[in-house]
Amino acid sequence: MQHSSRASDRYGLNPWRITETGFHADDYGLNATLFALGNGYVGLRGTFDEGFAAGAAESGCYLNGVYYSEPITYGEQAYGYAKNNQRIASAALPHELGLTLDGVAVDFSEGELIEHQRELELDNGLVSRQWRWRAPSGQILRLASRRLVSLTERQLVVMEYRLSLESGTGELGVTSSLDATPAASADSDDPRVGAGVNIEDLEPRIQTAQDGRLTLSHHLKSSGFTLSSAAGHRLEGASVSAPTHDTDDFRATCRYQVTLTPEAPLVLTKYVVYGHGGDEAPDLNDLLARCEQRSFDDYARDQRAAMDAFWASSDIEVGGDPALQQGLRFNLFHLFQSLGRDPGTNIAAKGLTGHGYDGHYFWDSEIYILPFFLYTQPQLARNLLLYRHSILDAARARARELAIPKGALFPWRTIGGEECSAYYPAGTAQFHINADVAYAVKQYHEATGDDDFLIEAGAEVVLESARLWPAIGHYNAHRDDQFCINEVTGPDEYTALVNNNFFTNAMAQAHLRYAVELYQWLKDQAPAKAKELYRAMALDEREVADWAQAAERMYLPYDESQGIHLQDDSFLDKPRWDFEHTPADHYPLLLHYHPLTIYRHQVCKQADTVLALFLLSDQFSREQKKRDFDFYEPITTHDSTLSACMHSILANAVGYPDKARHYFEQVARMDLDNHHRNTQHGIHTACMGGTWLCLVQGFGGMRLQHHQLMFNPTLPKGLSHYQFKVRVQGRLIEVSVDASQAHYQLLEGAPITLQHGEHTIALEQDQAPVAAPLRSPTR
Template sequence: MSKTGDQKRKAPAFLPDDWRLVENGFTPDTQAVSETLMAQANGYLGTRGTFEEGVADGIRSTEGTYLNGVYLRDPIHYDEAAFGFASHNNKMILVPDGKAFDLTAGDERFIQGASKLDGQSRVLDMRDGMLSRTSRWQTRTGGTLEINSRRFVSMAAPGLMVIDYTLASVDYTGPVSLTTGLNTRYGGGHEGFDPRAGELSVAACLEKPEAADRDGATLIAHRVRHSGHLVLAGYRVDYSGDTDIGAQDIREDGLWATRLDAALAPGQEITVRKYVAYADFEKGTQRARWSALGENLGTMAQKGFDALYKDHKAVWDAFWDTADVTVDSDDPVEQGIRFGAFHLFQSAGKDGGRALAAKGLSGPGYDGHYFWDTEIYAVPFFLFNAPEVARSLIEYRISTLDAARARAREMGHTKGALFPWRTIGGEECSSFFPAGTAQYHINAAIAYALIQYVNISGDKELLAGGGAEMLFETARIWMDLGHFNAQKGGAFCIHEVTGPDEYTAMVDNNLYTNLMAQQHLAEAAALAKSYSKQDFDAIAAKIDLSQDEVAAWQKAADCMYVPFDENLGIHAQCDGFLDKPEWDFDGTPAENYPLLLHYHPLVIYRHQVLKQPDVVLAQILLPARFTADEKARNLAYYEPRTTHDSTLSACIHAVANLESGDPAKAYEFFEETYRMDLENRHANTHYGNHMACMAGSWMALVYGFGGLRLEGALPALKPALPDGWRSYSFKLRLGAGLLKLSVSADSTDYQYDGPDPVIFHHYGHRVALKPKEQISLPNQ
C-alpha cells in the first residue's frame, strides 16, 4: 500500500450511496478535495465543483474552468541547457468562470465558510452528471433564504454548461441581489514544492479581451498569449419570479455580468436559468465566431433547461447501459467503480483532436498533460465500455504523428517517430529528461493500444486511416535505439532508457521496455507482411519502407534480450538493478513519502526501490511471456521494494496478487485503488483526480477478479468471487456485440447480445455464443 502518512490525508465525509456523492454541511479543511471530486466535464469543457458563491478568504479552494486541448505554450527556462531539451511547456489554460453567482441580502453577502447556515446538502449524481445543492442561509437580520442550484456540463453539446439557480424566502423580508456572468479575476499559484502541481491565472493565459452583446447574449473573446489562438465565452440569463425583478449590465475590469435586484417576502422566489458556452479556434475571424456563438446561445436558451438536460442524460444513459458494474457486497465498491467510470467518460476527448489528461478536467495538476497512462490504463477501459472513445484517443496520437517525427529528428533518429512523454499539442514538455524523454516505452504503449483496439473492435479502418503508418514509424525508433550486442551473444539490446518505474532511470535493457518493444516490432512486422503487394507498396512509398526493414524488425524481436537472474529465478528489472543496495524502508519515516519530494533523484536511483510496478506490469500486459512460477517469484521480489508512490501501482498489484494466489492481499490493493481519490489516499487529490488510477480500479475488478486476458482477438476469462461478495456483474463490448457476465460463488452466467456469434475462453475452454444466447459455466 501507499506509505503516505495518514496525517496528510483530508477527505470529505460523503454519505453512503452507490450512485451519488452526498455532502452535508460545509467543511473548510476538505473543500479543495470536494471541488475535485465533484468536478463536471464532457471531454471538451470541464469545471471544478466549486460553490457558485465562492468561499471565505483563508479557505483552500481552487477555482477552475478548462477547455481540453487548449493550452498556453510557454518557454521552459534552464540555467544549464543541452541540445534536445524540451524547449516549451504546454499548460492547460483557465477560461472565464461562468458559474459564479454573487448573492447579497441587503448589505450582507452570502459566502461559504463565513455565512451562517441552517443546513446544507450538495449532491453529485453520477447517473447524469448533475450537481445539485440546497442551502438555507440565516441572514444577520434573522430571516432565512433558501438557495437551490442545479448545473450540468452538457454531454450532448460540447461547449455548453447550464445552471438553474433559485433563491426563495423562507421567512426573510427585504432586498436581494444576484450578479452572475463571466469572470476572469481568478486563479494563480500553488502552495509548496510539488512538480505534479500546476496552476495559472486567467490573466497569465489570455490577453486583454474584447466584448460584445448579441441577441440577448454577452460574448467575450480572448487570444491565448504567445499563440493568437482564439477562445470565446458567452452567457445568457433568463429569469422569472413572483416579484418584480430589475436587471442591469455590469462591465468591470475582468467581469462581464448581469445584476438582478428584487425585494422578497416569505414564500416568494426568483429563478435564474443561465446558459454558458465556450469555443476555441486556431483560425477564423472573431466577428464570424462571435455570431455563431451568440446564435448557439439563443438556440440553447430557446430549447430550455429541461430539453437540454434530456439530451444530456440520454448520453449518460447509453454509457451506463454498457459501463455499469454491479457488486453485491457490504463494501462501497459500486460507488468507487462508478465514480471512476463517471470521471473517465466525462473527461476524455471524443473528437480525435484531444486526449485524456492525467487529471482529466478536474484540476490543474500536471498542467493538463497527456501521458502514456492513457494508452496503458484508460484505453482498455474505453475499449470494452465506449470503443468510440478509445478510437478517438488513438486518433489524437495519429493527429500528432508529424510532431513525433520532428521530435525523433531532434533526438538524433534519422527515421521514425518518437512520441513525447508529456504533452498537449504534440511537442515534448518534460523538462526532466531522465524521467521524461528517456521513457521511450511510450511508443510501445501507443502501439499496444492500437493493436488491442483493432483486435477487439474489428475496426481495421483505423489502420488505413493513419494507424498503420503510426505503428511502423514508431517501430523504427527501436532499430535506431538498440543494437545486436556481440557481448550478449548477438541479442538485441536497448540502452539508456527509463521504464515505468521512475525511481530507476537511464538504464540498459529495462525488461518492460525490451518486452514491449519486442511486441511492438513483432506486431509491426506481422501487419506489414499481411499486406498485399499493392497495399505494401502504397505505404512503403509514403514512408520509404522496405521489405528488408520489415525483416530487420522481426529479427530484432526474435533476438530481444530479456534480463533474467538464474540465481534468484526472477527477471531483472534492468542491467545492474539487482546489484544495488536495498532501500532502508524501516528507517524512512512516513512523512518522507513520496520519496520524490524528499530525496534527490540520484539518491533514489542508487537503490533497489520502485515507485510503481515495472516487471510486474510487463507480466500483466504480456502474460504469455512469463510462466506462472516466474510471475509469482517476480511479484514476491519486487512488491516489497515498491513504495507505491504512484497511483498507477495499486491496481496492477491487485491483478498480480490475484494471479499469483493471494486474494487477501489483492483485495487490499483493490480497495486502495477504488478509494484513492474518494479518500484522498495520496493527499494530493486537490490537484485533480487520478484518471489512470480510476481506470485501474475497473482493470483490477475485470482483469483481476474477472480474470480477463486478451489472446489475440479473443477474450479469455477466469471469473472468481472475492470473499465477502455475494455476486458481481460487468459487461464487455466486443465489436458490435455486448457480453454480460454475472459472477456468483460457483458459476458465471454469460449473456450475449449482438448481430454475430461471439467466441471467448472460460477457464481455458472455448465458448461460442449465438446472439441472445445465455449459458452458465462453473468457475473452474
Template sequence: MSSINLWGYTEKNFQKEKYPLNETLFALGNGYIGTRGSFEEKSDFGGHDGTFINGFYDYYDLSYGEKYNGYPDRSHAMLNVTNGKKIDIYINNERFSLEKGTIKDYVREIDFKKGILTRRVTWISEKGDEILYESERLVSFYEKHLMISKIRITPLNFDGDIRVVSYLEGDVKNITKENDPRIGVEFHGDELKVLECKIDNNRGEIISKTKSSNLGLICLMANNIKCDDQYDSFYEQNDKSVSHVFNIKAEKNKVIDLEKYIVYKSYKNELNDNLYSEVIGIVEEAFTKKYDFYKQKQKEFIDDFWFNTDILIDGDDATQQGIRFNMFHLLQSVGRDSLTNISAKGLTGEGYEGHYFWDTEIYILPFFLYTNPDIAKQLVNYRYNLLDSARKRAKEMQYKKGALYPWRTINGEECSAYFPAGTAQYHINGDIAYTVCKYVEATNDEEFMVEKGAEILIETARLWLEIGHFNSKGEFHICCVTGPDEYTAIVNNNVYTNLMAANNLHNAYKAAMLLQKKYPAQYKKLIDKINIEESEIDNFEVAANEMYVPYDEHRKLYPQDDSFFDKPKWDFIDSEDKHPLLMHYHPLNIYRAQVCKQADLILAEFLLGGYFDREQKIRDYDYYEKITTHDSSLSTCIFSIMANELGLYDKAYDYFGDSVRTDIDNLHNNTSAGIHTANMAGAWMSIIYGFAGMRVEDGALRFSPHLPNQWNSYRFRVSFQRRIIEVCVTKNNTEFKILHGEPIMIYNEEKSIKVV
C-alpha cells in the same frame, strides 16, 4: 441499511477545510469543458476555482542551468479560462456566503445517473433573514460547448431586497509553481488576455486570446429570471468582466429562479464571422429550449453510457460507489474528437499541467475499448494525428528515421524538462503500438490498421532500430532508458521497455506483411510516403526475435534491468514517513537503490503475460512487492490484477481497495489538485482483468473469474468485436449472455463455450 449513495457522492455537512478537495470531487465535465465544483457565490475557503477547455493551452519557456541538444525549449499547460459560474446574492444588502451567518441545513450531491451537481442550503444571515438556496449545474453532453447553472432562492421569513449578480470573469489565473513539481506552472498571469468584453442583445460576452499559442476563446452568457416579484435588471462591465444584475422586491415564500447559460468555444488563429455566429446560435438555442430540455438530454446520454459500462456489485456498497464515481469522472474527462485526449487529472484541476501521458494507452484506453469502443477509436486517432509531431521529435533527438512520441504533451510537442523521467521513457512508443494492436483486435477494425495503424506501428518500430543495437553476440540491446518505474532511471535493458519494443517491432512487421499481401496498393502508398526499404522491415522481425531480456539464473528472477540487482535495497524503515520519496530525497539517492515507485516488471508480466510462466510470475511478484512503494497511483491496480492471477486473493482485494477509492477518500492527500484518471481506470481493470480474469489472446476472449469473499456477486458488460457480452459471477457459477450481436466462442477457465 447502508447510508452510502450508490449513484452519487453526497456532502451532508459543510466542512470548509475540505473545500479544495470537494472542488475536485464535485467537478463536472463533458470531455471538452471541465469545471471544478466551486460554489457559485464568492468564497474564500482556500480553494482554487477553475474552468478548463480540453486542448486549450499556452506556452512558457523552459529554463535550464545547462541546456543540451534535444532539450525542449518550451512547454505548454492547460489554461484556467473565463469563469462563467459565479453568481453572487445579496439579502437586504448582506452577501450570501457560508463564511458567515448560520447554516441551518446543507446538502450537496453529484448525481452519476443524471450528470448534475446540486446543492441545497438553508441559511440565516447575520441580520436574521432566512433563505432556502438551491442550485443545479450541468455541463452538457448533448451540446459540448454549453454549461448551465440554475439557482432558486426562497425567502423564508421576510419580505425585502434580494440582489442577484451573474458574472462572466475574464481575470483568471493558473496556479503558479509550488514546491511540489506535480502542481503549478511557470506562468506570469498574462497568458490569457481579454480582447473584448461587451454586452450585446441581452448577452454578456468575453473574447480572449492566449499570449503565445495563438488560441482564442469566446465565452457568452445569457440569464433568464423567473419570479412573480417586481424586479429590474441591468448590465455592468469593466475591461475584464461583465455582470448581469437583478434587483428584486422579494416577498416571503415566493420563489426566484435564475437559469444561466454559458457557452465556451475555442478557436485557432483569428475569430471569423461564421464562428461567432455559431456561438451566438448555441446560446440562443439554449435560451429557447431551456434548462429542462438539456437536463433530459443529459440523462439520456448517461443512461446509454451506463448501459454499456455499469458494474453491479452486491455486497460492498463502498466499492460500488467508488467504481461508479471513477467511471463517471472518466466519461467527464475524455476528449472524443481525435484532437484531444484525457489528461492525468482529467478536466478537474491543474495538476501535471493538463498533459496527456502513457496513462491513456495502458490504463484508460482499455476501459473505453471494452465499454465504449467509439471513444477508444478517437483516442488512437489522436495519436495518429500527432504522428508528424512525433517524427519531428525524433529528428530533434538526432534520429534519422522513425517517430518518437512525447512523454507528456497536449499538442504533440514534448513538455518534459527532466529527461531521466521524461524523454528517457521511450517505452511510450511501445505503449502506443501495443494499444493500436489491442484496439484492432477488440474491434476487428482492419480498416484502421490499413489506413493509420500500420503507419504508427512502423514509424515507432523504426525508432527502436535507431536507439538500440546488436552486440557481438547478435543480441539486440536498448541502453539508457527509463521504464515505468521512475525511481530507477537511465538504465540498460529495462525488461518492460525491451519486451514492449519487441512487441512493437513484431507487430510492425506483421502489419507490413498484412498490407503487402492483402492491400498492395495501400502498402506501396505507405512505403513511398515514409520512404522505407523492405530490408528495414525485415530487420524489425530480426530485432524482435533477438531482443535481449536480462535474467538472473542464480535468483531465478528477472531483474528490472541490467544493473538492478547490483544495487543495495532501499531502507524502508527509515523512510516510512517520507512518501512520496521524490518529495524527500534527491533523485540520485533514489536511483542508487533497489526501490520501485510503481509496477514495472510486474506490469510487463500483466501486459505480455504469455512471455512468463506462472512459477516465474510468483517469484517475481514476491520479490518486487517488497521493494515497491506504490508512490504512483498507477501501481496498486496492477499488483491487484497480478495477485488475482496468482491466487493471492486477499492481497488482490487489499490493493484493489486502495485503488477504487483513491480520490473519493483522498488516499494520496493530493486529490485537491485533480483526480487520478489512470488509477480510476485501473480500478476498472482490477475488476475486469483481475477478479474476472479477462484476457484477449490470439483474438479470443478468455475469463478466469474469482468472486471476492466480500461480495455476493458482480455483473458487468464488455464490448468485443461488435458484440456486447454480459458477465455475471456468483458464488455458484459464472453466466455469459450476448446482449447485442452474434453468438461468439469464448473461454471460461480454459473451457471453450458458445455465448448466445
C-alpha cells in the same frame, strides 16, 4: 509507502450518489475536484457559485486540447532539451453568483449556515445543492441549485438557481459574471501540481454586457488560440429589476435587484457556451440563442438519457460492499466526462478537474484508460488513438532532435504534440511510450476488427514508431550479440537511465513483431494504400527484416539464481532501500529525497516489471509471475497511483487473494478517500481506468489473445457477486460471477465461442446465460 484508512462514510454509501452533508472548510479544495463536471470538451471544477474564502481552492473551467505555451527555463541548457511547456487553458468561469440580502453579502463566514447538502448524481450526470442561511438580520434564505455540463450540447454549461425566503420580504442582489481573470501561480515544490499563467500572455479581445447577455473573448499569444464565452439569463418568479452591467478586460457582469417573498421565489437559469479558434474569436451568439430556448429540465432529460446509454454498456455492479460499488461508479463516471470526444484531443492525467500536471496527456491513456473505453465504447477508444496519429509530425520532429534518423518518438507529456517534460531522465528517456501506443493499436484492432482505422491511421503509427528501436538499440558483443537498449527509463520513475529495462525491451520486442506482421497485412488488405504509405516512408523489406531480427534477438534481463526477471541490468547491484527507517511522512519519496539518492537504491515508485507481466501475460508462466511479484512487491512504494491496480491484478493471478482485494480497495476509492492526499489538484484518471482493469481483467480474468476471448474469474473476499459487460468484435457480452459460478450471456451480435478457464463456451443471442464453475483464487 502510502497508507490510508478507508473514509468511506464521508460521502455516504449510496451507489449512485456522492453526498456532501454539512460544510467542512478543510474539504473545500478536495470537493472542488470530486464534484467537478465535464463532457470531454469543457470541464468545470466544483467550487461554489457564490464563492468561498479567497484561495481556499482552485477555481477552474478548462477546454480540452486548448493550451498556453511558454519557454522552459533551464539553469543549464543542453542540446535536445524540451523547449516549451504547455498548460491547459483556463476558460471564463461560468458560475460566479454574488448574492446580497438587504445589502449584506451572503457569506458562509458571516451569518449562520443552518443546513448544507450537495450531491453528485452519477445516474443523472449533474450536481445538485441545497442550503439554508440565516442572515445577521434573522431572515433565512434558501438556495436549491442544479448544474450540468451538457453531454449532448458539447459547448454548453447550464445552471439553475431557486432562491427563496422562509418568511418576510427581502431585497436580494444577484451579480452574475463571466470571469476569465487568470489564476495566480501555484506555490508548490510538488512537480505534480500545475501552475498559473502569465497575464502578459493574454490579449483581451471582446467584452460586452447588455440586456443580461455577456460575452468575453481573449487570445493566447503564445499558442495562437482564441477563447470565447457567452452567457444568457432567464429569470422567473419574483419581481426583478432591469439589469445593470459592467465589463473589464477579463470580466463581464450583470446585476439584478429582486424582491423576494416566500410566495414569490426567484428561479434563475444561466446558460454559458464556449468555443475556441485561431486568431479570430468564434461567434457564439446563435448557439447561445438556440440553447436559451430550452429549460434546465430539458437539458436534464437529455443528460439522463446520455448517462443511461453510458451505464447500459459500462456499468459494473458489485454486491456485498457498498463502498466499493460507489467507488467503481464514481471512477467510471469521471472517466466518461473527462475523455476528449474528437480525434484531436485525449484525456489528461487529471481529466478536466484541475490543472495538475498542467493538463498534460501521458502514456496512461493507452495502457490504463483505453481498455475501459475499448471494451465498452470502442468509438471513443478510436478517437484516443487518432489523437496519436494527429501528432505524428511532432513525434517525427522530436525523433530527429534525438538523432533518430527516421521514424517517430512520442512525447512523455504533452497537449499539442510537443514534448513538455523538462526533466528528461524521467521524461524523454521513457522510450517505451512508442511500444505502449503500438500495443494499444493492436488491442483495438483485435477487439473491434476495424480495418479502416488500421489502414488509414493505425498502421502508420505503428510502423513509424517501430523505427525507433533499431536507432537506439544495438547488438551487444558482450551479451552474445543480443539486441540491447541502453540509457532508458521504464515506467518506474525511481529508476532512471538504465540499460535494458525489462519492460522497455519486452514491449519493444512485441512492438517490432507486430510491425512486421502489420507490414505484410497492409500489403495484403490494402495494396494501394500500402504502396503509397511505404513510398512516403521510404520503408522497404530490408528494414522490416531488420525489425524481425531485432525482435528475435531482444535481450530480456534475467537472474538465473533467483529465477526472476531483472528490472534492468544493474538493479541487483544496488542496495535495497531502507524502508524500516524511512519515516511515514517521507512518502512519496520524490518530495523528500534527491533523485540520485533514490536512483542508487532498489526501490520502485510503481509497477514496472509487474506491468509487463500483465500486458504480455501469455508469455509468462504463473510460477514465473509469482517469483517476480514476490521480489518486486515488497520494494514498491506505490507512490504513483498507477501502481496498485497492477499489483491487484498480478496478486490475483498468482494466488494472493487478500493482497488483490487490498490493492483493489485502494484503487476503487483512491480519490474519494484521497489516499495520496493530493486529489484537491485533480482526479487520477489512470487509476480510475485501473479500477476497470482490476475488476474485469483482474478478478474477471478477461484476456483477448490472438482474437480469442478468454475469462478465468474469481470472486474477491467480501463480495457476493459482480457483473459487467464487454463489447468484443461486434458482440455485447454480459458476465456475472457469484460464489460458485460464472454466467455468460450474449446480448448483441453474432454467435461467439469463448474460453472459461479450460472450458469452451458457445454463446448465441436469445439464449439463457451459460454457467461455468469458478476456479479457486489460490490456484
